[in-house]
Amino acid sequence: MACYSGPAWRRISQNGRLAVRRIFSILNAVIAIGAGLIVLIGYFVDVQGMMEVRLLLFQWAVIVGGVAVLVGIGNLLSVHLAKLRSRKKGAIYSLVLLFFMVISLLISGTAGLEPLKPILMDGILIPVEVSLMAILSVTLIVAAVRMLRSRTDLSAILFLATVFVVLAGIGFRSFLAQIPVFNELAQSQLVTNILALGGARGILIGVALGTLTTGLRILLGVDRPYGGK
Amino acid sequence: MTSQTAGLLGLVLVLVAALALTLLSLLFKRFPLPLRNISAFLRIRRAASLVVEDGTRLHVSLGSANLLTPSSASALAGLALVRHLGEVTSLSDHPPITTTGSPTLNLLAQDTLRTAHEAVATEQPFDMNNGRLTGLTPLSYAAGVMPAIRDENISNNVIIGSFGPEVGLLIESADRQKTPVIAASDSLPAQAVLYAATQEPLIGEELFAAGAYTQAGPAHTASLLVQDILRWLVILALLGGAFLKMAGLL
Structure with missing residues (x-):
């Protein structure tokens, strides 16, 4: 009877695994690049039949996205179970999360418990998120003050000028309009409509060009975030 | 201009950019292009070597970009x-x-970590839980990342991806632990928050230079140069348009 546990067999099995992985890697790249090219060409050129294929690919992507949500929830569960098992610092928060995860699943999945859904949403989720927004606004004010203390250069002056413009926009306008220079600036909308918008568009054009080259790197197979290289 | 012509022009632009990217990649393989110093990227490289030495952990927050939208870039x-x-x-x-706020992005992050782990062939088995989905809405995502920054023996945070103003909560959490943050985002509100809250934020397209500055390969350097060439073309087009408008020809 053949022995399947010797070093030679292990080497063959390892080489086989590597070969399969390489084949999958190439197959992944071919599928990703092919799908990417179809979607890209379909976006620019209205070729007969291309739109249908594009839509089909999008539908598949949405289905994969839906499955990914389930996998993601599994990941969330696994991370917090591991944290709870190891009794790491902050494990109590993991327990709370898992408890409410089970409650949410029960309420969403059990017939007859639908009236409880709005309570979950309006009574817990939205107030918690609103509280976080409130914390965020305080955090930002603290960060701004900290920035003024640590940076005393041109950027700090620019920041103060921005604060001034924002304050002017939200209610101090009538008071500030009595200052002649400010009144003319406000009427011309030089700061808000020309300088700020121009700057924002400049940044967005830079981001768009970065998006284009990142997409091209993936279409050319240079970057393969979808596995193995 | 009809939509068909605009589409063809767009396709030509993409093809030219792809060609330039390929040719420049081949060129930079032989003659590497020197890059200007961006201190945030120097700090990232320093942080990476530091975590190996002092036995701490690096945390990369990738945001909550949906892979079906342009923000996925x-x-x-x-x-x-x-x-x-x-x-x-x-x-x-x-x-x-x-840590991510999007399930599809989380799958990619896990796979990227696994590939990197296998590339260095360590004895240690790979733990899929190193790639974590922390929440499905921007704020729940931020709420989930904050304990990770606090409890996981993190010594450096890299926050790079698509965020909203909630990125301020992550910065604050890292600040409380006195761990340095290197941050970049593609959205204007997040960039405004990062500008006020971090020492050296990466603004605008600097986010896309990460690969080139961490020596990911000549294609990354080439894509930076392609970006620069395209930017000059856009500037020329804008100036040309303004000039033609002033001359009454448009």
Whole structure:
């Protein structure tokens, strides 16, 4: 009877695994690049039949996205179970999360418990998120003050000028309009409509060009975030 | 201009950019292009070597970009960085962790970490939980990342991807732990928050330079140069348009 546990067999099995992985890697790249090219060409050129294929690919992507949500929830569960098992610092928060995860699943999945859904949403989720927004606004004010203390250069002056413009926009306008220079600036909308918008568009054009080259790197197979290289 | 002509023009632009990217990649393979110093990227490289030495962990936050929207490009740029940082720090006792707010992005982050782990062929088995989905809405995502920054022996945070103003909560959480943050985002509100809250934020397209500055390969350097060429073309087009309008020809 053949022995399947010797070093030679292990080497063959390892080489086989590597070969399969390489084949999958190439197959992944071919599928990703092919799908990417179809979607890209379909976006620019209205070729007969291309739109249908594009839509089909999008539908598949949405289905994969839906499955990914389930996998993601599994990941969330696994991370917090591991944290709870190891009794790491902050494990109590993991327990709370898992408890409410089970409650949410029960309420969403059990017939007859639908009236409880709005309570979950309006009574817990939205107030918690609103509280976080409130914390965020305080955090930002603290960060701004900290920035003024640590940076005393041109950027700090620019920041103060921005604060001034924002304050002017939200209610101090009538008071500030009595200052002649400010009144003319406000009427011309030089700061808000020309300088700020121009700057924002400049940044967005830079981001768009970065998006284009990142997409091209993936279409050319240079970057393969979808596995193995 | 009809939509068909505009579409063809767009396609030509993409094809020219792809050709330039390929040719420049081949060129930079033989003659590397020197890049200007961006201190944030220097800090990232320093942080990566530091975590291996002091046995702490690197945390990369990739945001909550949906891969079906254009904002996914920032997350993909972040993944290129994760791949590099993963290779450098996988040898450490505490491999890097990634946190995301999008399930599809989380799958890619896990796969990128696994590929980086296998590339350095460590004895340690790979833990899929190093790539974590922390929440499905921007604020729940931020709420989930904050304990990770606090409890996971993190010594450096890299926040790169698509965020909203909630990125301020992550910065604050890292500040409380006195751990340095290197941050970049593609959205204007997040950039405004990062400008006020961090020492050296990466503004605008600097986010997409991450790969080139962490030596991910000549294609990354080439894509920077292609970006620059395209930017000059856009500037010329804008100036030309303004000039023609002033001359009454448009």
